[in-house]
Amino acid sequence: MSFGNYARKVRDRSLPYSRRVSALRSCVQLYRPIGFHATLGFLEEIAGPYQRDEAALLKALDVLLTSRAGWHADMRNYARKRRQAKQRGQRIPPINEVNPTGFPRIWYGAARPAALYALRYWSRNGLPALTATSDEIATTLGTLVTAVLSADGDLAPQQRQLVDATVADLQRRVRSDLWHHDQGAYYQAWNLLRIARLVKTASSHVQLGQ
Structure with missing residues (x-):
């Protein structure tokens, strides 16, 4: 079913209220700029307890629709x-041109707050395991996440x-051939890249996606 059909169900x-909440979750399955669980959590932070409050549910959908429209x-x-x-x-x-096609890398309309929320989510769920290695890049990224959250996104130029x-x-x-000889390492690098991009968005002085 399409995003639009799920949005109409919301x-x-x-419909029973539980089905409308389920439809919102299905919308998020199709558009989750900061990951499924973090997107749901950020919607609740903005809109309120949508699981039991209709006004919050409709607001959450509107917030999601606005972000998705910005992506499109x-x-x-x-x-x-x-x-051209x-x-x-x-x-x-x-090589440094950002291609938004395929999946969104930021939350359009609230890029920095959403990135900070997602980093807080990652720091509680998954980041410790990803960075608890001898990999220098992973260790550096863990330090940067701590710094950006402590400073609420305000990093020094050197950082x-x-x-x-x-x-x-x-x-x-x-982008290397890592996938072909170590898929576990590839997925770890891919997840670390997602987090690094969140740090970059959270610490950017440019209002991305506004």
């Missing part, structure tokens, strides 16, 4: 820029440079 007062607008804008670049002969996008370097290192690791 609004349908003729970003994808359309990216496609337009790529068409190809017309100028630039067939391959720059933001370290964030950029960590993201770049993990991108190279994910």
Whole structure:
């Protein structure tokens, strides 16, 4: 079923309330910019206890729809820029160009607060296991997560440079042939990259996705 169909079920007062809540969760399955559980938690933080309050449920859906609309607008804008670049002969996008197509990397409309929420979620669920290794990049990332949460996103310039370097290192690791000879290491690198991007968004002075 499509996102739109699930969204209509959320609004349908003729349905049992539990089914409407389940429909919201199905919407989040299809659009989860900071992960499924973190997205649900962030919606509850913004909208209130949607599991038992109808006004909060409808607000949560509206917040999710607004973010998703921002993502779709970003994808359309990216496609337009790529068409223009190809017309100028630039067939391959720059390596540092962010392609929003496929899945969103930020929460459109509330990028920094959502990233900070997701990092708090990760710090309670999964991050300790990911960073409890002899991997220098993983250890560095764990330190950066602690720093960005302690400072509520306000990192020093040197720390933001370290964030950029960590993201770049993990991108190279994910894009290598790691998948072919160590899938466990690949998935660890992929998850670390997700967290590093959250740190970058949380510490960015540019209002991403606004």
